[in-house]
Amino acid sequence: MGSESRQRFDVLVIGGGPAGLAAAARAAECAVRVAIVDDNFSLGGQIWRRATEGPSPQAVRWTERLRAAGTTELCGLRVFDQPQPGVLLAEGADDIHELRYQKLIVATGARERFLPFPGWALPNVMGAGGLQAMVKSGLPIDRKRVVVAGTGPLLLAVAAYLREHGAEVLMICEQASRSSLARFGVALLRQPSKMVQGLRLRKALAGVPFATNSWPVNAQGGQVLESVTISREGKSETIACDYLACGFHLVPNTELASLLGCRIESGCVRVDDFQRTTLPEVFCAGEPTGIGGMELALVEGQIAGLAAAERAAEAGALFGERKKLRAFAQALDRAFRLRAELRQLASAATIVCRCEDVPYSRLSQYASWRAAKLQTRCGMGPCQGRICGPATQFLFEWNPDSVRPPIFPVRVESLAVTAGAAEPVHQEVTGGQG
Amino acid sequence: MSSLLTVSVNGIAVEVASGATVAVAAVLAGQACRTSVSGQPRGPVCGMGICFECRVTIDGKPHCRSCQILCQPGMEVRTDG
Numbered sequence: 001m002g003s004e005s006r007q008r009f010d011v012l013v014i015g016g017g018p019a020g021l022a023a024a025a026r027a028a029e030c031a032v033r034v035a036i037v038d039d040n041f042s043l044g045g046q047i048w049r050r051a052t053e054g055p056s057p058q059a060v061r062w063t064e065r066l067r068a069a070g071t072t073e074l075c076g077l078r079v080f081d082q083p084q085p086g087v088l089l090a091e092g093a094d095d096i097h098e099l100r101y102q103k104l105i106v107a108t109g110a111r112e113r114f115l116p117f118p119g120w121a122l123p124n125v126m127g128a129g130g131l132q133a134m135v136k137s138g139l140p141i142d143r144k145r146v147v148v149a150g151t152g153p154l155l156l157a158v159a160a161y162l163r164e165h166g167a168e169v170l171m172i173c174e175q176a177s178r179s180s181l182a183r184f185g186v187a188l189l190r191q192p193s194k195m196v197q198g199l200r201l202r203k204a205l206a207g208v209p210f211a212t213n214s215w216p217v218n219a220q221g222g223q224v225l226e227s228v229t230i231s232r233e234g235k236s237e238t239i240a241c242d243y244l245a246c247g248f249h250l251v252p253n254t255e256l257a258s259l260l261g262c263r264i265e266s267g268c269v270r271v272d273d274f275q276r277t278t279l280p281e282v283f284c285a286g287e288p289t290g291i292g293g294m295e296l297a298l299v300e301g302q303i304a305g306l307a308a309a310e311r312a313a314e315a316g317a318l319f320g321e322r323k324k325l326r327a328f329a330q331a332l333d334r335a336f337r338l339r340a341e342l343r344q345l346a347s348a349a350t351i352v353c354r355c356e357d358v359p360y361s362r363l364s365q366y367a368s369w370r371a372a373k374l375q376t377r378c379g380m381g382p383c384q385g386r387i388c389g390p391a392t393q394f395l396f397e398w399n400p401d402s403v404r405p406p407i408f409p410v411r412v413e414s415l416a417v418t419a420g421a422a423e424p425v426h427q428e429v430t431g432g433q434g
Numbered sequence: 435m436s437s438l439l440t441v442s443v444n445g446i447a448v449e450v451a452s453g454a455t456v457a458v459a460a461v462l463a464g465q466a467c468r469t470s471v472s473g474q475p476r477g478p479v480c481g482m483g484i485c486f487e488c489r490v491t492i493d494g495k496p497h498c499r500s501c502q503i504l505c506q507p508g509m510e511v512r513t514d515g
Contacts, residue, residue: 039483041504046482111484123466123477133481137501138454139461223466223475354479354487357472382486382497387479409486409497 003095004417009035009072011308012088012101014079014256017045018294019286020107021062022301023308027105028069030309035072035099037090042075045109046129047294049136062298074099080406080414082260086281091414098417103281103308106257106269107301110287112154112247113390115338116352116360117345119219119228120246128158128247135165142166145241147228149173149216151336152249153293160204162245170239172205173214173230175248176336181212184335191328193295217345219244249336251390252288258403267393267400274315275304283308292329299325343395352395353388355381360395369398382409441509456500456511457481457488465513467500 013024016038028034036043043066048059055063066073077090077097088104090097112127119125126134128150135141146167148159151174159169174181188194211232218229220238227240257269262277262284264270269284271277277284285304286297299322306315346352348361356377366372369379369392378392379385384407385400392398406415437452443463450459457478460467466475467488478488483502491512492498500511 040502111480111482114479121470121474121476123475124461126478127480130479130481133501134455134458134461134478137481138451138458224464224477351470351472351474354470354476354485357470357474382489383484386484 004098005095006098006100007035007072008100009033009102011035011103011105011305012099013037013105013107013305014088015045015107015109015286016040016043016073016075017047017107017109017286017297018058018062019109019297019301019304020045020105021059021066022298023105023107023283023285023305024071025062025065025069026302026305027309028066028071028305030306030311032309033072034069035074036066037074037077037079037099039078040075043073046133049133078408078410079256080408080410082405089414089417091408091410096414096417101281103283104260105275105301105304105308106260106262106277106282106284106288107286107297107304108253108256108288110250110252110291111386113249113251113394114246114387115150115248115342115345115391115394116350117216117218118347118350119221119225120216121351121354122219122221122225123223124221124225124242125219125228125244125246128154128245130247131243131245132158132161135162141243143168144243145170146243146245147171147173147216147230147239147241148245149214149228149230150247150249151175151338152247153332153336154247154250156201156205158245159208160201163204163208169205169208170241171209171211171230173216173232174210174212175215175339175342176212177339178212180335180337184331187328187331187335191324194328215342215345216244216246248338248342250287250291252291254288255384255386255403255407257282257284257288259405259407273319274307274312275300276307290326290329291332292325293332296322296325296329338394346395352391353378353381355379355383355388358388363392363396366396369393370401372398373401384408439505439507441505441507441511443511444513450505452505454505456490456492456498456503456505456509459505459509459511460488460490460500460513467513469514 010032011027011034013036024036079090081089214232229238268290269288283304285300303315346360358376358378479485488500
């Protein structure tokens with residue numbers, strides 16, 4: 001336990017999803033020394049999660065380019081601290097890695113936004129992407145009854161995926177209104193590749209009820225989920241099911257960028273035309289700069305990789321493509337904006353912070369995230385506010401706190417390395433495990 | 435990719451596809467991954483290592499995020515830790 005390794009790279013990429021793979025491949029092709037780091041056991045990120053199935057052709061293509069260019073792959077490593085500028089610490093299963101860089105590319109992706117409602121903490125109520133990830137990881141879904149709910153284009157992709165794997169998708173509940181989706185459809189007409197995806201999904205989902213103005217209001221069950229009650233166009237309906245796959249679009253993972261000191265604006269990492277953050281040696285690409293989907297992540301990743309390798313002209317050649325894809329991202333934002341009624345879903349007793357079991361009634365009396373944290377331990381468990389933070393931001397309009405290391409719970413030995421590499425020792429960290 | 439392997443979850447033998455995560459084994463065994471601080475059963479939520487709801491004890495090692503760890507033949511998983 002606790003062995004340490006030290007490595008040095010010209011360009012270090014954190015995150016092995018589409019943005020990270022494209023960034024690492026393009027940088028490595030410029031003959032600089034590149035490493036790509038990911039927390040998962042293989043590259044691909046969430047969208048190209050491999051596990052028990054074959055990978056997607058695009059993932060294969062980018063991974064091959066990256067390997068042909070001689071990139072160092074570091075999987076199963078979770079970055080948790082930057083003891084000094086230019087040095088990151090990452091924890092593996094049994095060891096610690098010190099990673100030094102000249103240029104850093106943050107490609108940490110996004111996570112689902114979860115909103116609390118009575119019963120949402122029952123086993124078998126999962127994220128929409130969460131249930132898909134579980135099925136990709138080997139969970140048999142054949143003949144299981146699934147309700148898919150929340151908001152965003154991910155719901156359709158997940159429903160289609162689950163159905164292809166034998167699930168009985170009983171209903172898709174989208175909180176957005178039909179008119180809002182119609183406007184989004186018009187925006188799609190300007191994006192032929194997205195249109196093709198949309199039509200493919202429509203075919204895959206033929207016969208599945210798609211309800212707009214609809215959201216879950218209660219999940220029922222003893223030890224596991226048994227049924228979900230939804231509000232459908234103003235009327236209540238209860239559906240017996242095995243799984244509820246529920247996510248309210250995505251939120252950028254900005255913790256690492258924030259720890260480094262990059263400026264975060266409206267929940268996204270601020271970047272310039274070359275994907276450079278407000279720190280000159282740090283770039284950022286993909287979802288952390290704003291939720292925009294896989295194609296945009298690939299383009300931003302390429303720009304970041306080329307810019308980090310000092311190929312400004314080649315990077316600039318991709319600006320036009322990025323502009324088109326960003327217009328789509330803005331249309332997404334408008335179409336799937338959360339409606340105010342969702343703030344009323346949690347009852348006084350509904351748990352909002354799942355790590356520390358803090359109910360809505362205890363939180364609603366505080367004016368800020370910081371005050372609530374100090375008084376209730378909300379956000380101080382092992383997820384470090386990654387689940388309840390975005391929820392409380394929506395429910396109470398609280399602003400997130402500054403980020404302190406380690407940005408993930410780590411072993412005590414890892415903290416000792418932090419203490420050795422620089423001061424200070426961060427004691428409060430592992431708080432609340434167990 | 436379709437070969438099977440067996441792990442134990444709270445003493446219950448569970449057969450999973452090779453390449454399946456420990457979280458999958460826990461769900462198939464019908465076992466909640468953990469009990470929350472107020473005594474509620476909890477299972478996997480995010481499926482990507484962020485929510486920490488799926489943490490279990492694997493071969494005596496506590497607080498493992500079961501969605502990020504692949505099943506190995508003969509693994510002993512406990513969800514009551």
